[in-house]
Amino acid sequence: MVSTPQVVGDTLPGADLNAPLLEVEDLKVEFRVRGKRVPAVRSASFTLERGRTLAVVGESGSGKSVTSQAVMGILDSPPAYITGGEVRLQGVDLLKQNEETRRTVRGNHIAIVFQDALSALNPLWSVGFQIGELFRVHRGTGRAEAKKRAIELLDLVGIPDAKNRVGHYPHQFSGGMRQRVMIAMALALDPEVLIADEPTTALDVTVQAQIMRLLKSIQEERHMGLILITHDLGVVADVADDVAVMYAGEVVERAGIRDAFKRPAHPYSKALLRAIPRVDTLGQELEVIAGLPPNPASLPTGCPFHPRCKAAEDRCAEEAPPLAAVAEGHTSRCHFAMEVYRDER
Amino acid sequence: MNAELGQADSATEPVLEATDLVKHFPIQRGIVVKRTVGRVQAVDGVDLRLHAGQTLGVVGESGCGKSTLAKLLVGLETPTSGSIKVLGREIGNLSSRRIRPVRRDIQLVFQDPYTSLNPRMTVGDIIGEPFEIHPNVVPKRERAGEVKDLLDMVGLSPDHINRYPHQFSGGQRQRIGIARALALRPQVLVCDEPVSALDVSIQGQVINLLKRLQAELGLAYVFIAHDLSVVRHIADEVAVMYLGKVVERGTGPQIYDHPRHPYTQALLSAVPVPDPDLRGHREEIILQGDVPSPINPPSGCRFRTRCWKAEEQCAEVVPTLQVGDNGTHPTACFFAEERDVTHAVK
Numbered sequence: 001m002v003s004t005p006q007v008v009g010d011t012l013p014g015a016d017l018n019a020p021l022l023e024v025e026d027l028k029v030e031f032r033v034r035g036k037r038v039p040a041v042r043s044a045s046f047t048l049e050r051g052r053t054l055a056v057v058g059e060s061g062s063g064k065s066v067t068s069q070a071v072m073g074i075l076d077s078p079p080a081y082i083t084g085g086e087v088r089l090q091g092v093d094l095l096k097q098n099e100e101t102r103r104t105v106r107g108n109h110i111a112i113v114f115q116d117a118l119s120a121l122n123p124l125w126s127v128g129f130q131i132g133e134l135f136r137v138h139r140g141t142g143r144a145e146a147k148k149r150a151i152e153l154l155d156l157v158g159i160p161d162a163k164n165r166v167g168h169y170p171h172q173f174s175g176g177m178r179q180r181v182m183i184a185m186a187l188a189l190d191p192e193v194l195i196a197d198e199p200t201t202a203l204d205v206t207v208q209a210q211i212m213r214l215l216k217s218i219q220e221e222r223h224m225g226l227i228l229i230t231h232d233l234g235v236v237a238d239v240a241d242d243v244a245v246m247y248a249g250e251v252v253e254r255a256g257i258r259d260a261f262k263r264p265a266h267p268y269s270k271a272l273l274r275a276i277p278r279v280d281t282l283g284q285e286l287e288v289i290a291g292l293p294p295n296p297a298s299l300p301t302g303c304p305f306h307p308r309c310k311a312a313e314d315r316c317a318e319e320a321p322p323l324a325a326v327a328e329g330h331t332s333r334c335h336f337a338m339e340v341y342r343d344e345r
Numbered sequence: 346m347n348a349e350l351g352q353a354d355s356a357t358e359p360v361l362e363a364t365d366l367v368k369h370f371p372i373q374r375g376i377v378v379k380r381t382v383g384r385v386q387a388v389d390g391v392d393l394r395l396h397a398g399q400t401l402g403v404v405g406e407s408g409c410g411k412s413t414l415a416k417l418l419v420g421l422e423t424p425t426s427g428s429i430k431v432l433g434r435e436i437g438n439l440s441s442r443r444i445r446p447v448r449r450d451i452q453l454v455f456q457d458p459y460t461s462l463n464p465r466m467t468v469g470d471i472i473g474e475p476f477e478i479h480p481n482v483v484p485k486r487e488r489a490g491e492v493k494d495l496l497d498m499v500g501l502s503p504d505h506i507n508r509y510p511h512q513f514s515g516g517q518r519q520r521i522g523i524a525r526a527l528a529l530r531p532q533v534l535v536c537d538e539p540v541s542a543l544d545v546s547i548q549g550q551v552i553n554l555l556k557r558l559q560a561e562l563g564l565a566y567v568f569i570a571h572d573l574s575v576v577r578h579i580a581d582e583v584a585v586m587y588l589g590k591v592v593e594r595g596t597g598p599q600i601y602d603h604p605r606h607p608y609t610q611a612l613l614s615a616v617p618v619p620d621p622d623l624r625g626h627r628e629e630i631i632l633q634g635d636v637p638s639p640i641n642p643p644s645g646c647r648f649r650t651r652c653w654k655a656e657e658q659c660a661e662v663v664p665t666l667q668v669g670d671n672g673t674h675p676t677a678c679f680f681a682e683e684r685d686v687t688h689a690v691k
Binding site for chain 1: 406407514516517544545546547548549550552553571572573574575577578597598601611612613614615616617618619620621622623624629631632635636687688
């Protein structure tokens with residue numbers, strides 16, 4: 001990679017330190033394929049503060065990964081285009097910045113850990129070289145120094161014998177160790193925001209526990225904001241402070257962790273919580289959400305969840321519900337949010 | 346072996362029984378002259394017994410041999426040694442031609458509903474194909490009706506008989522896979538990770554379908570999965586596998602509420618529970634490192650390299666499944682001791 005080494009200060013130009021760390025407001029992303037426009041994200045809004053963990057929960061196709069790629073600025077365009085909304089990092093709207101600024105933001109301020117570490121790492125370079133590249137490109141560090149930093153990082157993420165492992169190639173690592181390498185890369189430039197996109201989905205459960213513990217301890221140590229993208233509500237209950245539930249490209253509910261699990265205000269979140277088997281209780285028949293998640297190319301009218309919703313009425317098929325507050329810090333996109341919240345519906 | 350899985354009432358014959366099942370895959374080097382340089386010990390001495398209408402859950406992490414076990418049970422792999430009996434008939438040493446009639450009674454549901462259905466065949470052809478292979482089961486002119494009945498049974502519209510797999514969602518495709526497996530009216534279904542490729546809202550639908558079919562048809566299931574929460578909801582008995590061996594087995598409550606093997610305990614404690622109130626109130630056992638390679642498994646107890654209880658004895662002697670002093674369920678550990686890791690204890 002050829003690029004002029006540039007030294008970047010710790011703060012983004014124009015940043016307001018009193019503003020929330022990261023605010024996503026009404027973000028819209030669409031895919032343009034063969035003349036057709038398919039909305040992948042129709043309205044994503046959430047806020048992340050320093051030292052907090054926000055879980056973005058949703059099933060496949062709900063738009064959670066596209067949202068994180070838009071925030072990171074790594075959408076493949078074409079076919080994906082951001083068509084509206086703002087992504088503010090300490091008050092600075094990233095979507096209005098030029099590509100050069102965005103490049104410095106990536107890694108320095110916002111970093112991402114992908115689900116599939118094997119395809120996210122380049123198989124032709126040693127992991128040490130790939131981690132060191134961040135220092136060489138972003139900070140203009142020399143090779144020897146970059147390698148030394150890479151060893152420190154590998155050590156930090158719990159890779160044994162980091163001194164020798166630094167010269168190894170991705171295929172020489174196990175799945176869990178590769179995910180640690182990914183985390184080391186994400187942490188290299190000391191970002192304020194870390195996005196973890198299904199970081200443990202490909203891993204075995206005992207390794208998942210190791211990785212989640214590592215992420216959590218580093219986040220607390222560095223006082224970072226962590227966005228955890230996942231479909232696993234168990235992991236969410238274990239680590240998150242706040243929850244945003246996505247369905248059909250929209251954030252349909254935002255709540256603090258306890259409210260999200262104990263007093264859901266959206267029928268989808270509520271049904272989802274009842275549909276998951278738990279290891280600690282022997283459930284009777286699992287409750288089922290009828291039907292299928294909608295196809296983004298032909299969404300139902302009104303509320304996109306209404307064909308599967310037990311609480312739906314005629315109005316739901318006609319009118320899309322707005323995001324309404326049911327309590328302090330708890331919003332839901334449902335016509336009957338308050339009744340669902342009070343468990344009356 | 347004095348402790349077999351299965352109901353204690355040995356009056357009824359088990360529908361599926363495996364004894365000391367071993368499958369080693371040779372690793373060969375050389376192009377013209379092949380020599381064996383090692384063996385992957387995928388399954389190494391597994392016993393199991395399954396009765397009609399029961400579900401045996403097999404859990405373990407990747408590389409523990411659970412998928413190889415599935416293939417052995419339905420006769421897709423030939424065991425290196427040991428015996429497999431389906432309805433009392435030995436299939437372990439049969440040739441693929443002679444195994445065919447037996448396979449009618451034991452069918453496999455695959456993990457990935459996207460690659461296990463032929464995209465060029467209609468759903469009717471996919472579900473009806475078993476009848477071509479076993480022509481005696483259903484007379485030719487009744488087959489179309491039978492396929493429609495099967496579609497109806499798994500909750501799909503019989504009108505969809507002429508559609509192709511790509512016109513269905515993942516959950517619906519898994520239903521097609523189940524309908525195909527049921528076509529020959531088998532007594533045993535081996536389900537290899539049947540819901541792990543599906544979204545959570547769809548998983549429940551498929552699990553409930555499997556439960557309903559079991560109640561209606563008296564099927565026995567071998568349910569192989571890595572997700573312990575799912576297994577808890579469907580299995581009557583559970584076998585925990587680690588590197589080709591069963592390390593603990595018992596009824597659902599025995600395994601989940603009273604686990605005795607350190608590996609089972611670590612596995613259970615690592616499963617997150619979707620309840621924020623339990624955060625920090627459950628036992629946490631974080632294992633070090635990854636599962637060792639099955640090519641060169643550790644001597645003695647295979648779990649000893651990651652076990653906090655390991656002593657010298659564990660490296661020298663292979664622990665066998667032993668019933669505890671007070672008659673508890675069988676565990677392959679010298680230091681087996683009950684510990685509740687599933688529920689809040691702190």
